[in-house]
Amino acid sequence: MTAIHIADTGLFVAMGHPSKRRYQGVRRFARRNDITFVIPERVYDELTVNISETETPPVDAAIEEQWARIAGQLDYSISLVSRTMDGVQRYIANADNRPADEIERADPALAAVAAQALIEGTADHAYIYTTDRLAGEGAETILQSEGYGDSVTYVNGFRFVEDLLDL
Amino acid sequence: MSSTSNRANGDVIRDFLSVADLLEEPQLAQLYAYLAREGETTVGELMEALDLAQGTAYTYVNQLVDTGVLEATTDGQPRTYTTRDIDLTITTTDSGREYTITAALIDAVGRRTTDEDIDTYINRHGIAGLATALTYAVDRERGDVTHRTMASDLDISPLAAEIILQALRPIVTEYFEIEPSGGSVADIQGVDQDVVSDDT
Numbered sequence: 001m002t003a004i005h006i007a008d009t010g011l012f013v014a015m016g017h018p019s020k021r022r023y024q025g026v027r028r029f030a031r032r033n034d035i036t037f038v039i040p041e042r043v044y045d046e047l048t049v050n051i052s053e054t055e056t057p058p059v060d061a062a063i064e065e066q067w068a069r070i071a072g073q074l075d076y077s078i079s080l081v082s083r084t085m086d087g088v089q090r091y092i093a094n095a096d097n098r099p100a101d102e103i104e105r106a107d108p109a110l111a112a113v114a115a116q117a118l119i120e121g122t123a124d125h126a127y128i129y130t131t132d133r134l135a136g137e138g139a140e141t142i143l144q145s146e147g148y149g150d151s152v153t154y155v156n157g158f159r160f161v162e163d164l165l166d167l
Numbered sequence: 168m169s170s171t172s173n174r175a176n177g178d179v180i181r182d183f184l185s186v187a188d189l190l191e192e193p194q195l196a197q198l199y200a201y202l203a204r205e206g207e208t209t210v211g212e213l214m215e216a217l218d219l220a221q222g223t224a225y226t227y228v229n230q231l232v233d234t235g236v237l238e239a240t241t242d243g244q245p246r247t248y249t250t251r252d253i254d255l256t257i258t259t260t261d262s263g264r265e266y267t268i269t270a271a272l273i274d275a276v277g278r279r280t281t282d283e284d285i286d287t288y289i290n291r292h293g294i295a296g297l298a299t300a301l302t303y304a305v306d307r308e309r310g311d312v313t314h315r316t317m318a319s320d321l322d323i324s325p326l327a328a329e330i331i332l333q334a335l336r337p338i339v340t341e342y343f344e345i346e347p348s349g350g351s352v353a354d355i356q357g358v359d360q361d362v363v364s365d366d367t
Contacts, residue, residue: 132313156349
């Protein structure tokens with residue numbers, strides 16, 4: 001079984017600096033299990049924006065250490081990919097009564113990266129690691145409606161990082 | 168004391184200025200949050216719990232009594248003090264959801280002395296901004312918004328939104344009912360969960 005592990009911004013923020021136990025716990029987990037976290041392009045852009053007074057999350061360190069990589073471009077000509085993108089966007093908009101076109105496209109991109117890997121057959125299961133419950137549940141719901149219910153798991157980024165500390 | 172104001176127009180705490188002034192002093196906020204959690208407390212207990220000198224403890228308590236957020240519950244010695252409920256209610260225009268955030272907000276402000284992310288956010292956006300962020304933190308944990316929704320509403324970067332939401336999360340889980348969501352390590356198939364090794 002091949003799985004794709006897709007990581008959102010919050011996972012890297014929750015890990016903290018490479019000197020922290022949280023970061024090291026996730027790295028150890030990835031290495032031990034030969035996992036490379038896949039970061040959608042929009043998420044990578046978000047993580048590497050330069051805001052003063054704040055430490056940049058350790059995404060480049062994880063890429064250099066080869067347990068994270070940036071996802072390839074999304075192929076919107078695959079209809080499952082574009083349907084997933086639109087579906088999650090609507091799901092997130094509906095939760096808060098907003099117009100769908102106001103929803104930032106990094107949220108649905110997590111699910112769209114999963115959809116592309118599943119339909120192209122590069123993975124038979126997608127794990128989405130996010131601290132945004134709405135994005136995680138939206139991805140599960142929309143991909144379930146596309147017949148991929150058993151193939152997608154939303155992993156709560158906070159619980160994941162905390163549980164690795166306890167192991 | 169009670170007031171209602173609106174998140175969207177940015178005047179979250181306009182009616183709340185006396186308490187907002189108080190919130191400028193994180194030590195006072197810490198003291199208030201401690202009393203709110205512990206109930207009736209003597210000055211001696213506060214000195215011990217918060218590591219305060221006697222003079223400082225009395226100054227803080229008297230200041231909070233004068234502001235009206237603490238009251239003495241006994242006339243005998245030693246006096247005990249308790250918090251008066253202060254309900255600041257915030258209603259969003261979009262969804263009509265209401266939040267009573269006072270105790271959580273005061274606790275959050277009290278943590279700025281030890282939490283750099285909260286301190287940075289207050290320096291940039293003020294206590295009123297932190298109150299707004301707290302409402303998004305509640306909504307995020309409940310699955311109504313994402314950090315990106317907050318970023319676009321408040322015109323800040325998604326990363327800045329994520330950082331303050333994570334800093335506020337322990338407060339949200341302490342003061343609000345949050346259902347757990349999503350899977351964790353045990354739900355990831357085919358992995359070795361025993362990751363305790365020294366390969367770093």
